[in-house]
Amino acid sequence: MNEAASGEGRAQEFEKALEGSYSSVARFEGYDRTPVEKLQHFLHSSPAAVPLIVLIASLVVFALVIGGRFFSPFSLTLILQQVAIVGIIGAAQTLVILTAGIDLSVGAIMVLSSVVMGQFTFRYGLPAPVAILCGFAVGAACGFLNGWLVARLRLPPFIVTLGTWQIILAANFLYSANETIRAQDIEANAPLLQWFGNNIRIGNAVFTYGVIAMVVLVLVLWYVLNHTAWGRHVYAVGDDPEAAKLSGVNVNRMLLSVYTLAGLICALAGWALIGRLGSVSPTSGQFANIESITAVVIGGISLFGGRGSILGMLFGALIVGVFSLALRLIGTDPQWTYLLIGVLIIGAVTVDQWIRKVAG
Numbered sequence: 001m002n003e004a005a006s007g008e009g010r011a012q013e014f015e016k017a018l019e020g021s022y023s024s025v026a027r028f029e030g031y032d033r034t035p036v037e038k039l040q041h042f043l044h045s046s047p048a049a050v051p052l053i054v055l056i057a058s059l060v061v062f063a064l065v066i067g068g069r070f071f072s073p074f075s076l077t078l079i080l081q082q083v084a085i086v087g088i089i090g091a092a093q094t095l096v097i098l099t100a101g102i103d104l105s106v107g108a109i110m111v112l113s114s115v116v117m118g119q120f121t122f123r124y125g126l127p128a129p130v131a132i133l134c135g136f137a138v139g140a141a142c143g144f145l146n147g148w149l150v151a152r153l154r155l156p157p158f159i160v161t162l163g164t165w166q167i168i169l170a171a172n173f174l175y176s177a178n179e180t181i182r183a184q185d186i187e188a189n190a191p192l193l194q195w196f197g198n199n200i201r202i203g204n205a206v207f208t209y210g211v212i213a214m215v216v217l218v219l220v221l222w223y224v225l226n227h228t229a230w231g232r233h234v235y236a237v238g239d240d241p242e243a244a245k246l247s248g249v250n251v252n253r254m255l256l257s258v259y260t261l262a263g264l265i266c267a268l269a270g271w272a273l274i275g276r277l278g279s280v281s282p283t284s285g286q287f288a289n290i291e292s293i294t295a296v297v298i299g300g301i302s303l304f305g306g307r308g309s310i311l312g313m314l315f316g317a318l319i320v321g322v323f324s325l326a327l328r329l330i331g332t333d334p335q336w337t338y339l340l341i342g343v344l345i346i347g348a349v350t351v352d353q354w355i356r357k358v359a360g
Contacts, residue, residue: 044355047308050348051299051315058319062326070329073205079321080211085110085276086291086320087214088269090299090313091221092262093292098225099258100238100305101150101157105142106266107288108168113139113270115172118181118280121190128192136267142168143263144256151255165289176282183278196275210272217265218314225310234258239306294320294341298348302356319344 033041043049063071089106096103113135120131142164149160186193196210225231236244237254245251269288274280299316301308320341327337 040355040357043351047300048312048315050351050355051312051319054298054344055315055319055322058322058326062322066326066329070326073203075325075329077205077207077211079318079325080214081206081208081276082324083295083317083321084208084210084214085269085273085285085288086295087314087317088210088217088265088272089288089292090295090317091214091217091310092265092269093289093296094299094301094308094310094313095221095234095258095262095265096157097293097296097301097303098234098238098305098308099255100241101255101259102161102293102303103146103157103259103262104161104289105146105165105168106262106269106292107285107290108165108172109139109142109263109266110270110273110288111282111285112142112168112172112175113267114273114280114284115176115270115282117193117271117274118186119176121193122181122185128190131190132192132271135270136264139263139265139267139270140260141263143260143266146263147256147259150259151252172282178282180282181280186274186279193271193274193280194278196272197278198275208275210275213268213272214314217268218310221310230254230257235306237305291320294345298341298344300348300352302352303349307356316348 059071069075089110092106093103116138117128117131117135120126120134121128126134146157146161146164149155149164150157183194196213197208199206199208200212201207225234233244233249233254236247236249237251241251244254273285277284295317296308296313297303297316298319299308299312299314301310301312323340323344324337327340328334
């Protein structure tokens, strides 16, 4: 007992090798960041911050230049109405770009879905709810085809969607015979097709159901992307597909689900498009694919995938809407809108590259 008690205070033989060594707990050495580095880290951790700052700054500047005519509830809600379709299509584009892909066919899928909804109602006499479901089925099938070609055949998303864009556009014109279904006929026989054109008025503010659908869709997708396993897998696939695969993520299944969901969202945009136009036109929405990519890029979502926020896409679409309306109220040439949007796109990509240096 005495030997054991006395041995407790003495170091054992193998412990003598550690005598004199550093005994403090290991820790990371910190250093004082410069204000620029702190800003860089803040913007990197908050991808929607840059477009939000630009949106607020542009609202303030145009409010000072134009005055109350611009900063009225009617004008501000008019901006929302103008960007509703782009916002919905942009949500679909956001999902695809987060996986490091791109979808050039979103506009064509939207128009084909709206044409199917209209033609199935008026050509075949189907009830409007059934025709709408058929339009959603067509949108999902187009998205599934894109996903299958990208995931199973491993074809580049740009090439795949460039091809399906042409195919879907041609199918749209061939099937519809370039026939427009008039708003009066839809209003009299199938008003459900125009449902997203209805609105709620609060004072001078006008909120169409299409605007409400866009906001709800973006909020739901924001929650899904940030608080569900599926959403985190979308980011993981876009950031590094090999690492995601080694972590147990079924990359092919994820890509299929993302492209199919994007097709469904495009069909929703097609239904909202009928509500906005009142009619079904196979020639509408021809620039929706470019407008959706513009909203995504200005919204700070990286074209390399794996980084960005869907809220940023919404802010990006609103920035374009603010510039378009404000320049129209000022009375400038419409070409200035394209010029400034081009500057914004290049500026957004430049800022994105600057922020990515933090992770580099």
